[in-house]
Amino acid sequence: MIFALAGFGILLAMVLVLIRLIKGPTLYDRVLAVNSFGTHTVLLIGVVGFWNGRPDFLDIALLYALINFVGTIAVLKFFRYRAIGDVMWTPPEKDKDA
Amino acid sequence: MSEYGIILQFLSWTLIAGGTFFVVIGAIGTLRFPDFWPRLHAASITESGGVILLLAGLCLHAGWTLVMLKLIFIGVFLLITGPTSTHAIANAALVSGLRPKSQSVAPNKADDESS
Amino acid sequence: MRLVGYAVILSSLWLLWSGIYKSLLIMFGAGSVLLVLLITIRMNRVDGDRIQIELNPLNFFGYICWLMVEIAKCNIRVTKTILTFSMPIKQKLFEVPYTQRTDLGQVIFANSITLTPGTVTVETEDGQFLVHALSYSHDDLEALADMDRRVSKIETLART
Structure with missing residues (x-):
């Protein structure tokens, strides 16, 4: 019962974050919303696994946590350097003009 | 088992309900705040309070099993990567020139009050 | 030897997380541990950075x-x-x-x-x-x- 409540609470939070993702005026609002959405996904998978009595879902939750972190960093890196691979480090001051 | 189990069950339900509350509060804050920088703090509520309480509640429900170990692993991982990605987003926003509203960076004047 | 330590840690992590102990799956586990060790050796040649934990x-x-x-x-x-x-x-x-x-x-x-x-x-x-x-x-x-x-x-x- 409590798992159903928690699941629906997290779903509500996901809907609210999705609205921010669509509305978000700047790029960083959207990245923040996506990152938050990923954390909610991890929690939702864990809670739903317990709700169904199948805690094996936790492996998938950990996988989502990994992908969420790497994805956020990759998106931010791409928008800073316009490349995901090996880039030369430039001091942050020079990036302001770009 | 009986009395001890009931207390444990109640404690775990309380923790899960508290965690869900913080997750929803964080989402409401992300939606309601007027500016990017406050939204960062609202998302950080979900990442600290919500994650810790929810996973602690699930841990108590699981008992001393392999599942508990996995939950602790997920919790430690989220507690390390959550602040790191928040910092990465904030740093990228600062570098791109986004500044808090009605506020300029005044590094050497950390003492003066500005409203 | 540092590599043996890595191998022991990785194998125990694999055994903890899989939870199913059939010979085929354990062979997959041994293969992935070997692959990670090879990548570690290769990366060590690029930078020899090591984390030192100096905490109480x-x-x-x-x-x-x-x-x-x-x-x-x-x-x-x-x-x-x-x-x-x-x-x-x-x-x-x-x-x-x-x-x-x-x-x-x-x-x-x-x-x-x-x-x-x-x-x-x-x-x-x-x-x-x-x-x-x-x-x-x-x-x-x-x-x-x-x-x-x-x-x-x-x-x-x-x-x-």
């Missing part, structure tokens, strides 16, 4: 407990701010000096600042962090200096 485990545990209490307090404060109708925000960027001597200590301090809601580490500079606070007051600087002292205390590296 007992003090570290005490610090984690203190941090949890602090996170609870800050959570309640920010929750109040969100639920207040007018949302009294008084944001500010300010600089916080750090006194940790190891990289790991600095990482722990910066992550602790970000983990407590209401403060976010925005930029790391030499000797200080740029921190953004949601509702700034003079107590914030005091609280962060207190946290800085606590993190410095769990380091075991001798002061030079």
Whole structure:
């Protein structure tokens, strides 16, 4: 019962974050919303696994946590350097003009 | 088992309900705040309070099993990567020139009050 | 040998996480451990960076407990701010000096600042962090200096 409540609470939070993702005026609002959405996904998978009595879902939750972190960093890196691979480090001051 | 189990069950339900509350509060804050920088703090509520309480509640429900170990692993991982990605987003926003509203960076004047 | 240590840690992690002990799956596990070791050897040739943990485990545990209490307090404060109708925000960027001597200590301090809601580490500079606070007051600087002292205390590296 409590798992159903928690699941629906997290779903509500996901809907609210999705609205921010669509509305978000700047790029960083959207990245923040996506990152938050990923954390909610991890929690939702864990809670739903317990709700169904199948805690094996936790492996998938950990996988989502990994992908969420790497994805956020990759998106931010791409928008800073316009490349995901090996880039030369430039001091942050020079990036302001770009 | 009986009395001890009931207390444990109640404690775990309380923790899960508290965690869900913080997750929803964080989402409401992300939606309601007027500016990017406050939204960062609202998302950080979900990442600290919500994650810790929810996973602690699930841990108590699981008992001393392999599942508990996995939950602790997920919790430690989220507690390390959550602040790191928040910092990465904030740093990228600062570098791109986004500044808090009605506020300029005044590094050497950390003492003066500005409203 | 360092590689044997890695192999033991990786194998035990695999066995813990899989939970199914059939010969085929254990063979897959051994294969993936070998692959990770090969990649590690290859990467070691590029940079020989190693993490050295110079922390006092007992003090570290005490610090984690203190941090949890602090996170609870800050959570309640920010929750109040969100639920207040007018949302009294008084944001500010300010600089916080750090006194940790190891990289790991600095990482722990910066992550602790970000983990407590209401403060976010925005930029790391030499000797200080740029921190953004949601509702700034003079107590914030005091609280962060207190946290800085606590993190410095769990380091075991001798002061030079």
